[in-house]
Amino acid sequence: MLVTFKFNGRAVLGFINIDKQHAVSKKMTFYSFVLCQIFSQVNSRELEKINVLKGIHRKPRFSLAMIFIFGLQVSFNEVAHILVVDERLNLAEWCVCLLIGAVSCPVDSAAKCAWNLVKNRHFGSHNRTTSAVS
Known part of the structure; x- marks a missing residue:
């Protein structure tokens, strides 16, 4: 998906001024990509x-680390456009990145789900036959 966005981003970003489309x-x-990594950490x-959010409130350091990483990315975007004279992302663009x-x-x-289905189908039948033999 990110490769498509990289090479066809201008078509997706029709709502942005043509002069800044490439940089944005x-x-x-x-x-x-960074947000995919953050969500991947939550998923892992x-x-x-399947429910990766269950019990997340019991690990406040993990939640704080995720918020801190996201905050660093937003602040880096805000500072980088000043230092490098680059385009910064607006709220709509950040929402697209988040989605x-x-x-x-x-x-x-x-x-x-697919792994659980395969595991239960393949390994579950193996366990039933070995328990029937015993």
């Missing part, structure tokens, strides 16, 4: 369970 497309690709809390990053959650859930 590059920044949105980068920040979408529970490797086999692209959040796509990793349903993809991860679908992968976990």
